[in-house]
Every structure is written in structure tokens, then in C-alpha cells.
Amino acid sequence: MNEINPKNKNVSNPQVDNLTTQADLQLQLVELQMNMSHLELTVERLDEVITRQDKHIQTLQRQLQFIYKQVESQDEEGGVAPFDVMADRPPHY
Template identity: 45%
Template structure:
């Protein structure tokens, strides 16, 4: 091999190595983001279940016993 071909080969291998490093970094980043999405998806599903339980509790609660009806004439705020 001539010196010219060795220099050409070295000049081509450097950008290829840079691309390989970038691809490895991006693969790692994609994997981290995927794990984060899975974690958030599980958390959202858990929060939805909690909200459904709260809605069921509110709907099944009998609120009429503990709350007196509001009468605007007798229940005036103190600043009137």
C-alpha cells in the first residue's frame, strides 16, 4: 500500500468511528427514553385506577345527610 492509500483509509475511518459512537449514544438514549415511557405509562394507569376509585366513593356517598340546604337569605356572609 502506498502512503496515499493509507492516508485515505485513515481519513475515511475517522468519520465512520464518529458515526458509530453517535449511534451507540443514540441507542442508549432511545433505551432510556423507552424505559421512562414505560414507567410513566404504568404510573398513569395507576393514577387512573385511583381516580376511578375516588369517583366511585363520591358517587356512592350519601352527602344529603351531612349538608344542610343553602338558603341565601338566612345564610348571608358577615360583610352584608
């Protein structure tokens, strides 16, 4: 009864339709699992990058604090001599 009549191609078999739907759902599930794995890997990599950048930022902040302390101590000792255009001009002028 559920045979496909060559003259009438609109007749469908519920068992075939059900199998097709299950196969489609399985393919979608596999695709979702693959996407989820990819996203998890991406998050792990981003976490590593953020951790590395945070350490680098902390190092740069310590270095900057050290430089500020050096500049402040130089200012107290008389500091850096002011720049004089005429006295500091290159010899080729």
C-alpha cells in the first residue's frame, strides 16, 4: 500500500520519512557536538592568551613604577638639566 507509484511520486512512506528525520537529527547532533568542542578549545586558548597578557601587564606595571621612582629621585637630586637649543645643537650647524 505504501509503495511509491511511478506515476504518483507524492506518495510517501512514513518509515522512510522517520528514518530520514532521525538521520538528519543525528547529523545535526554531531554537528552541534563538533561546534561545541571547537568553542571549548577556543575558550581554552583565549584563557591562555588572557593569562599570559595579564602577567605581561603586571610586569610592565612594575617596570613603570620603578621608572617613576627613578625619575622622582632624580628630580629631588637636581633632576635632568633643561634642554637648551643653542647649547645642545649638533656641530654641523
